[in-house]
Amino acid sequence: MAQDVAVHAWRPPSILRLDFQPIIDTARGTVAGYESLARFKGPPNVGPDCWFALAHAAGVGAELEAQVLGRALEARSALPPNCFLSVNVGPHALLSAPVADVFAHAGDLRGVVVEITEQTAVDNYGALSDAIAPVRAAGALLAVDDAGAGFASLKHITVLRPDFVKVDRDLIAGIDADETKAAVVEALGMFTSRLDSWLVAEGVETIAELDRLLSLHVPLAQGYGLGRPQPAMEPAHPEAVALCRQRRSVATYGGLFDLADNAPRVTAAEANPTAFGTDPATR
16 A cells, blocks of 8 residues: 555545444443544555554654544544443654644543553653643543553553553453463453553453453453444444343352452542443443
C-alpha cells in the first residue's frame, strides 16, 4: 500500500469506519462496554496497525488518530444503558494538538475509557500524565493495553495508575491448558486489584479459555469467542453469556480475588456519583 494513500486516510471522503467489540462483565454475563476499533477500506491483508504506521511515518499520524477519536466519541449516543466506550489513542498522539483539541471539545467524558495503545514506548511519563490529567478531570477513565507484552511494563502501569489493565492476548490464548499463563494472569489480578484497577482479558477465542478465566475471577473479558467487532453495538454471544451466568449461579469455583474486591474505591463516587452509572460493579 502506498504511503500517500495513508496520508489522505483521515481526510473526507474518508475510507475510515469504526467497529465495536463487546466487553463482558464475567460475573454477571452482561455487556459492560464496547471497544471502538478503526477499520479502513483497502487491501484485506493490510490491518489498521499498518495504516497508522504509514500515517505516522508521513507526519500525519496525530491527525489520523484525532479523526478516529472524534468519530468514536460521536458514537457515544448509540451506547446501550450502563455501558462504557473504550477509545484507543497512542501515547505520542495524546501529546499532540489535534488529539488534545478533540478531547477539549468533547465535553463530559464520563462513560469513556481512554486506552493507551502499544505503538511506541513512553519517553516522558510526566508529559503524558499532564496530557491525561484534563481528560480524566472531564470524567474519562484510563486503560493500559497489552499488559505482559510490548511496552506495557510494570512502570507503565504503576506510574499511570490506570483504571483498567488489559492482558495481552498471547497470555490468554490456550490459558485453559497452560497453568503458567494462568499463574501470570492470577498475579496480574492481584496486582491490579491492589491498584484499584479492573483486569480485562483480551483475545478470548474459546469457551474453554473463558471458563478458565472465570475460575480465576477475571472480571472483564473480550474477544472473538465473546463477540466479534461489528459496525453496530451488538450483544455478546449467547453461549458465552450462558456460561458466565451458570458459573455465577453455581458459585462453587475459587480464585485469587473477587470482582467486588477489584472495584474502584467509593471515595470518587462521593464527588461524582453519576460516574458510577458506567461502573459494572454498581449495576
